[in-house]
Each structure stands twice: as structure tokens, then as C-alpha cells.
Amino acid sequence: MIKANCRERFTAADFDFVVRTLSRSERDSVNLVDLLTDGAARDTVLDNPRLVESLFADGGPLTISPQLYFYILLRHVLKETALADRDVSDYLASLLETFSQTARMRSPADGHTSPIQYVSDMLIALRTASPAQSFLIRAHVGNYSLFITGIFHETVQHRSQRGAPDLGYYEDLGRSNFHLAAGHQVARTCALSEIFEKLAAGFREIRLALNHLSDSLIHLDNAFAPLIP
Incomplete structure (x- = not known):
């Protein structure tokens, strides 16, 4: 976590x-x-x-x-x-x-022996997840949505032209999951509730700041392909 x-x-x-x-x-x-x-x-x-x-x-x-x-x-x-x-x-x-580290981009909690690779599968896993698993999945979906729209926004935009979800979809997804994760007991115990609420409220502004960071200050390897469904 x-x-x-x-x-x-x-x-x-x-x-x-x-x-x-x-x-x-x-x-x-x-x-x-x-x-x-x-x-x-x-x-x-x-x-x-x-x-x-x-x-x-x-x-x-x-x-x-x-x-x-x-x-x-x-x-x-x-x-x-x-x-x-x-x-x-x-x-x-x-x-x-x-x-x-690409291996750590996958959801850590699905109740199975291997991590979940795609956001769509994470959302399906929420249907049967325990409260603790739900928290981990929602926090990860928020994190992942912010990461790919912030650092790989051009990739998301390009794939959306072929029918994949666009930036707006991931903004809404990340915002809602951060908000829901903020209300969980684990978030309160780990002093994450206020941070998650701020990430939810400022998702777009943070995403744009990460866009600037990605475009101007850091350049991750092109082979580092985000796992976008």
C-alpha cells in the first residue's frame, strides 16, 4: 500500500x-x-x-x-x-x-493467487471483495488512474481514438475511487483519508501538473507501457 x-x-x-x-x-x-x-x-x-x-x-x-x-x-x-x-x-x-516498477502497477488485492492486471478486472473484483480488499483495490484504481493520465496522458489520448477510455473517463474513475477509499477505516488508521480527499477534489489539477512533469522534466522509457484495458 x-x-x-x-x-x-x-x-x-x-x-x-x-x-x-x-x-x-x-x-x-x-x-x-x-x-x-x-x-x-x-x-x-x-x-x-x-x-x-x-x-x-x-x-x-x-x-x-x-x-x-x-x-x-x-x-x-x-x-x-x-x-x-x-x-x-x-x-x-x-x-x-x-x-x-511495472510489476507494482497491478492491483495488490483480488483474493486470488496473482495480482489483477487491468482496471476493468479490478472493478469486477470489487463485486466480491471483502471490505479490506475493496479499500486496496479502490486506492489502487485511484493511484493507477492518476498515474497513467498524468505520466502517460498522450498514450491514453492516442488509445482513446481507437475506442479505449479517454482522459475524462479515468479522471472520473480516479476521483470517485479516491473519495470512496478516503472513507474507509484503513485510510483513517494510515492517515490517508485527508490525502485521498484532496486527491479526489484536485484530481484534474494534479493530473495537469503531472503532465507538465512528464513532458518537461522526466522522460520514462518508451518501453514502459502502462497496462490500459
Whole structure:
């Protein structure tokens, strides 16, 4: 299950990258290390635009974790919108980190021995799913709908010309499933209810921000084909 926990999983290499990027003197470096041990101060430091600039400065390989990479990018595209919520950025960074592995794009809960591959099959599985399974499926449908319309919007548009569901279909599907998942006890226990409600309410705006991210800042391998029914 995806959670808003990227900021809890930063590595020593991540902190070193932040310190090296933002420090101008040895004294600055010490101060930044102190700041990065405090949650609120850390969040302010991570909003520094120099971090985004550094990701693309020399084109060389990065030594930071996927969770820091995606968090910095998500904050960059979302903090100027009405959805400048750090927990939402954190959740979406976890989503991109998770779905960057194609095997993890499938629904984790269908009551069978293998994961569900297609959205249409996930919706059918809801008919017989337990409450816990329903939550996992609905959260996954919301996540998946946001991911493919955000990162692979051109693929969705192209396939819709041949009769497949269009962007509007996935927006409605993702919005409704996030809303339903938000009311589940598991969401409340995992501190996801408010995040899911914000994702439901701002689905289109977030999708457009992810479109910008995909078109301008990240370029996933063309062989990474989303599983669209």
C-alpha cells in the first residue's frame, strides 16, 4: 500500500546531496545538517529551487534515492498550485516511486493467487471483495488512474481514438475511487483519508501538473507501457 512516507525514507546520500547543493561554507553545511534533523525545517529546506536546478545541472548520474528525486520534482510542480500540500506531494512521490516498477502497477488485492492486471478486472473484483480488499483495490484504481493520465496522458489520448477510455473517463474513475477509499477505516488508521480527499477534489489539477512533469522534466522509457484495458 502506498503511503506518504518518502520524507521518512531519505538516505545518507540524500542528505549529503542537499547539504552539498545548498551549502556555501562549512558553517552553512553544519547549519543545514541541523535543519535536516527537524521535520518542519527540513520541509522548508527541501523547497529550495536550487535543488531542482541541481537535478539537471550537469546531466550526470544522480546518487540520490528515487524518493528524494520524485519528492523534489513533485514539490516543484505542485507548490505553486492550490495543492501545495506537502503530504500530497509526499504521497505522489511515493506513487511515482512505486509505479516506476511495472510489476507494482497491478492491483495488490483480488483474493486470488496473482495480482489483477487491468482496471476493468479490478472493478469486477470489487463485486466480491471483502471490505479490506475493496479499500486496496479502490486506492489502487485511484493511484493507477492518476498515474497513467498524468505520466502517460498522450498514450491514453492516442488509445482513446481507437475506442479505449479517454482522459475524462479515468479522471472520473480516479476521483470517485479516491473519495470512496478516503472513507474507509484503513485510510483513517494510515492517515490517508485527508490525502485521498484532496486527491479526489484536485484530481484534474494534479493530473495537469503531472503532465507538465512528464513532458518537461522526466522522460520514462518508451518501453514502459502502462497496462490500459
